[in-house]
Amino acid sequence: xxxxxxxxxxxxxxxxxxxxxxxxxxxxxxxxxxxxxxxxxxxxxxxxxxxxxxxxxxxxxxxxxxxxxxxxxxxxxxxxxxxxxxxxxxxxxxxxxxxxxxxxxxxxxxxxxxxxxxxxxxxxxxxxxxxxxxxxxxxxxxxxxxxxxxxxxxxxxxxxxxxxxxxxxxxxxxxxxxxxxxxxxxxxxxxxxxxxxxxxxxxxxxxxxxxxxxxxxxxxxxxxxxxxxxxxxxxxxxxxxxxxxxxxxxxxxxxxxxxxxxxxxxxxxxxxxxxxxxxxxxxxxxxxxxxxxxxxxxxxxxxxxxxxxxxxxxxxxxxxxxxxxxxxxxxxxxxxxxxxxxxxxxxxxxxxxxxxxxxxxxxxxxxxxxxxxxxxxxxxxxxxxxxxxxxxxxxxxxxxxxxxxxxxxxxxxxxxxxxxxxxxxxxxxxxxxxxxxxxxxxxxxxxxxxxxxxxxxxxxxxxxxxxxxxxxxxxxxxxxxxxxxxxxxxxxxxxxxxxxxxxxxxxxxxxxxxxxxxxxxxxxxxxxxxxxxxxxxxxxxxxxxxxxxxxxxxxxxxxxxxxxxxxxxxxxxxxxxxxxxxxxxxxxxxxxxxxxxxxxxxxxxxxxxxxxxxxxxxxxxxxxxxxxxxxxxxxxxxxxxxxxxxxxxxxxxxxxxxxxxxxxxxxxxxxxxxxxxxxxxxxxxxxxxxxxxxxxxxxxxxxxxxxxxxxxxx
Numbered sequence: 001x002x003x004x005x006x007x008x009x010x011x012x013x014x015x016x017x018x019x020x021x022x023x024x025x026x027x028x029x030x031x032x033x034x035x036x037x038x039x040x041x042x043x044x045x046x047x048x049x050x051x052x053x054x055x056x057x058x059x060x061x062x063x064x065x066x067x068x069x070x071x072x073x074x075x076x077x078x079x080x081x082x083x084x085x086x087x088x089x090x091x092x093x094x095x096x097x098x099x100x101x102x103x104x105x106x107x108x109x110x111x112x113x114x115x116x117x118x119x120x121x122x123x124x125x126x127x128x129x130x131x132x133x134x135x136x137x138x139x140x141x142x143x144x145x146x147x148x149x150x151x152x153x154x155x156x157x158x159x160x161x162x163x164x165x166x167x168x169x170x171x172x173x174x175x176x177x178x179x180x181x182x183x184x185x186x187x188x189x190x191x192x193x194x195x196x197x198x199x200x201x202x203x204x205x206x207x208x209x210x211x212x213x214x215x216x217x218x219x220x221x222x223x224x225x226x227x228x229x230x231x232x233x234x235x236x237x238x239x240x241x242x243x244x245x246x247x248x249x250x251x252x253x254x255x256x257x258x259x260x261x262x263x264x265x266x267x268x269x270x271x272x273x274x275x276x277x278x279x280x281x282x283x284x285x286x287x288x289x290x291x292x293x294x295x296x297x298x299x300x301x302x303x304x305x306x307x308x309x310x311x312x313x314x315x316x317x318x319x320x321x322x323x324x325x326x327x328x329x330x331x332x333x334x335x336x337x338x339x340x341x342x343x344x345x346x347x348x349x350x351x352x353x354x355x356x357x358x359x360x361x362x363x364x365x366x367x368x369x370x371x372x373x374x375x376x377x378x379x380x381x382x383x384x385x386x387x388x389x390x391x392x393x394x395x396x397x398x399x400x401x402x403x404x405x406x407x408x409x410x411x412x413x414x415x416x417x418x419x420x421x422x423x424x425x426x427x428x429x430x431x432x433x434x435x436x437x438x439x440x441x442x443x444x445x446x447x448x449x450x451x452x453x454x455x456x457x458x459x460x461x462x463x464x465x466x467x468x469x470x471x472x473x474x475x476x477x478x479x480x481x482x483x484x485x486x487x488x489x490x491x492x493x494x495x496x497x498x499x500x501x502x503x504x505x506x507x508x509x510x511x512x513x514x515x516x517x518x519x520x521x522x523x524x525x526x527x528x529x530x531x532x533x534x535x536x537x538x539x540x541x542x543x544x545x546x547x548x549x550x551x552x553x554x555x556x557x558x559x560x561x562x563x564x565x566x567x568x569x570x571x572x573x574x575x576x577x578x579x580x581x582x583x584x585x586x587x588x589x590x591x592x593x594x595x596x597x598x599x600x601x602x603x604x605x606x607x608x609x610x611x612x613x614x615x616x617x618x619x620x621x622x623x624x625x626x627x628x629x630x631x632x633x634x635x636x637x638x639x640x641x642x643x644x645x646x647x648x649x650x651x652x653x654x655x656x657x658x659x660x661x662x663x664x665x666x667x668x669x670x671x672x673x674x675x676x677x678x679x680x681x682x683x684x685x686x687x688x689x690x691x692x693x694x695x696x697x698x699x700x701x702x703x704x705x706x707x708x709x710x711x712x713x714x
Contacts, residue, residue: 059661059675060622060629062577062591064522066464066515069407069454070157071524071573073098077150081711082659082679084147084195084204086225086244088123088172091146094633094653096595097524097573098154099611102690103138103490105701106200106227107242107271108285110134110142112692113156114526114571115597115610116169119477119534124163125174128293128313131340133372136382136479138694139489140336143267143289143317145246147193147206148221149176156524157509158452158470161393161411164366165448165474168505177210179261179295180217180252184210191713199705200230200241215254219263222247229272232700233685239279240699244269250293258307260296267291273489275698277556282330283323283489291315307348314341321489325377326545333488334378340370354398361396372478377545380485381494383420383439385478390414403458408451415446415475421498422484424547428495428539428561433548437484442498444481448473459512463521466511476500480534480562486545490694493543493550493557494536500564504531518579518587527570535607537563538644567607571597577620586623591631592616598640608642609692611635612650627677628658638691648691654683659709666714673713681705 057063059082063074073095085091089100089109099112113121123130123142134140146152153173160167190209196202206223226243229236246268252261266289273283293313299306317338324330346364353359370387395409421442425431452470459465483496511524541559543550550559573595579587594615599607618631633655638648659677666672681702682688688701 058622059659060620060627062520062522062575064513064515064520064575066462066513066522067456068159069456069466069468070155070159071097071509071511071522072156072159073154073522075146075152078675080146080149080152081191081193081675082657082677082709084193084197084707084709086145086202086204086227086242088142088144088146088152088174091152092154092172094614094616095154096522096575096593096614097156097571097597099690099692101138102693102699102701103695104141104240104242104271104273105237105699106202106230106240107269108134108139108141108273110138111154111172112611113154113170113172115569115599115607115692117692119166119480120169120474121172122160122163122167122170123172123174126176126179126293127173127295127311127344129340129342129368131291131313131315131338131342131370132287132289132317133319133336133338135477136336136372137487137490139273139285139487140319141269141271141285141287143246143269143287144174145206145223145225145244145267146174147204147223147225148208148248149174151175157507157526158409158454158468161395161409161450161452161470161472162364164368164389164391164411165413165415165450165472166477168472168474168503176221177208177219178221178248178250178263178265179293180210180212180219180250181254181259181261182210183212183215183217183254187211187213189714191711193709193711195707195709197227197705197707199702200227202227202707212254217252217254217261219250220247229274230702232703233687234700237274237700237702239272239282239284240274242269242271244271257300258296258298260294262292262294265289265291265293275491275695277491278323278489281323281325281488283321285319285321285489287317287319289315289317304349305347306350308345309348310343310345312341312343315339321376321378323488332376334374334376334381336378337373337375338370340368342366342368357398357400359396359398361394363394364392366391366393370478378486378488380545381487382479382483382485385417385419385482387418387478388416389475405456407454407456410452411448411450413446413448413475415448416443417446417475417478417481418443419478419482420484421482422495424484424495428541428559429551430548433552435548437547439484442482444476444498446475446502448475448502461514462516463512463514466509466513468507468509470505470507470509472505472507474503474505476503476534483562485547486543486557488557491557492536492560492694493547493555495559495561497562497564500534500562501532503534503564505529518589520577521574522576523572523574525570525572527568530567530569532564533567533601533607534562534564535567536560538608538642540644566602567599568602569597569599569607571595583621584623586621588619588621588623591618591620591629593633600640606640606642608645609694610638610640611690611692612638612648618655625661625663626659627661628656630654630656635688635691646697648689648696649687651686651688652684653681653686653688656680656683671712671714675709675711677709679707679709681707
């Protein structure tokens with residue numbers, strides 16, 4: 001192992017959701033102040049019934065959010081408790097349309113949405129950005145542990161306009177009650193989860209508690225996990241152990257017309273980086289983050305606005321990159337720091353009756369500032385940067401007759417990125433070993449503008465069809481503009497382009513969904529045309545720690561240059577579930593899924609690191625507190641590779657699970673419900689390589705694994 005770490009009742013409809021985009025929280029347990037609904041549009045019809053958007057998805061039921069203009073994937077808390085992922089990427093890896101970077105499985109695995117990652121995928125917690133450096137390098141972990149979350153939502157499509165141009169690919173939103181939004185009916189409620197996995201001797205425990213009385217609510221949670229280097233069909237994946245711990249405390253004042261609350265959270269982890277060179281150097285990272293968040297809502301009794309909401313959060317993040325340096329000494333080689341603050345306020349106007357229907361909408365203001373500093377051996381990767389962004393956005397929805405709703409949204413931003421520009425030769429080849437780029441301060445300003453329109457139509461038999469079109473502009477991130485040196489953990493020498501222009505994306509998306517009844521379906525097809533798509537281009541040169549070493553034999557870092565080109569992405573994602581045979585108080589049935597994304601530049605070459613076509617299906621049983629399922633996911637060989645990229649073999653991932661939930665008498669046992677289960681993954685012990693990973697040729701995903709888990713609620 002790694003050794004000891006360094007010291008160091010719910011408002012109905014209130015929650016993140018997609019305000020104004022038709023989605024409310026997919027899971028809620030306690031209800032109070034029922035007159036306070038977040039959106040002025042129809043609530044989400046959750047799969048399996050329930051009270052609109054407040055119903056909790058029953059175990060094993062495909063979560064489908066039907067009544068929304070955007071495609072939304074929900075991973076409910078019950079599934080998180082069964083699978084017990086240690087990273088957001090692991091929680092989403094096999095969902096249709098989603099993948100993960102898998103740079104360090106179980107630790108550094110950032111979500112990928114429709115082949116897009118890093119600066120195009122916003123990760124947030126309770127409405128505030130994650131505020132880390134995971135977008136700066138695939139070796140950097142996201143400081144969120146899924147086990148303390150009530151659910152994870154992935155939002156694709158025009159809803160990203162609410163969060164900024166950095167969400168051009170989508171939003172991954174971790175939802176929990178760290179800022180309490182309800183007072184439990186019995187004064188206190190909570191859950192505890194623990195588990196053990198065989199592939200890595202993984203141990204996990206997490207607990208959350210919510211309590212309150214009168215107008216004061218409090219929340220506390222904590223987690224602890226540890227795992228050894230995991231086994232693969234090819235042997236132990238060296239240097240892949242990890243451990244993490246953290247928790248949060250929050251409190252809120254809940255009153256008749258809203259609430260206001262604050263929370264403080266701490267996260268720390270220590271994880272190793274697998275791969276040939278990183279294992280030889282014993283490379284490991286130790287992210288540490290302290291975050292303060294506050295949010296609130298007020299609903300006036302009269303006036304032009306029906307609700308006023310705000311979110312505010314700031315954090316200090318730091319991690320050391322530790323390993324054996326060029327001097328042969330094992331120690332800290334680099335220090336990454338990120339200081340960030342973000343605020344957003346929204347005003348929802350009262351419904352307006354027009355000749356065509358009822359008009360509802362929300363206007364918002366968002367502001368963000370981020371400072372990144374890197375010191376040590378990798379201080380040359382990126383000189384200190386300062387990024388500021390301010391934005392205004394507006395979305396309106398018009399509810400017409402016969403179940404037709406129309407929506408329009410717009411956003412305008414002002415972005416300022418300050419850093420240090422490095423001037424490299426056009427061919428990125430040094431004139432000699434002492435050739436180093438000249439540097440000078442540089443400031444870039446951008447004004448991204450985005451807009452979207454959409455239509456949502458209720459169809460017979462509970463189906464809902466959607467059609468959306470959007471135009472989104474994204475400002476280049478600081479790393480894309482000003483990178484200029486070695487990054488040891490991913491084994492790259494990264495060179496930015498200070499002259500990058502806005503990235504522009506035009507998307508057309510069509511979907512059909514059904515959330516209720518024996519057939520549940522979520523199907524979406526899309527095409528996106530990019531102008532000035534920013535990507536990491538391998539030049540074929542290798543480098544050591546300095547630019548003057550590039551092209552000289554012996555350098556182990558691949559030279560990567562941020563470049564722009566026109567590209568087209570298109571794909572589809574389908575998930576379905578059918579109840580076939582009544583069994584007890586439930587059903588036996590079948591499930592199926594399929595997804596693909598194809599990404600190609602105008603010159604006919606392919607965008608690198610794109611996930612493969614995947615198809616899968618299985619059988620399930622849920623009845624009388626029992627849930628069982630067997631499924632197989634097949635990933636096809638990925639041969640549509642980028643320049644200097646190798647093909648990735650296909651694989652089969654066979655999974656099986658059985659779990660039983662038993663209600664108990666709290667007065668006798670102290671808990672109201674217990675779930676005990678066994679879950680198996682990669683039961684065929686197949687060699688699984690992730691086509692979207694930089695280290696797919698060196699790092700194999702975990703082999704056959706059995707996990708036993710126990711969850712208790714009170």
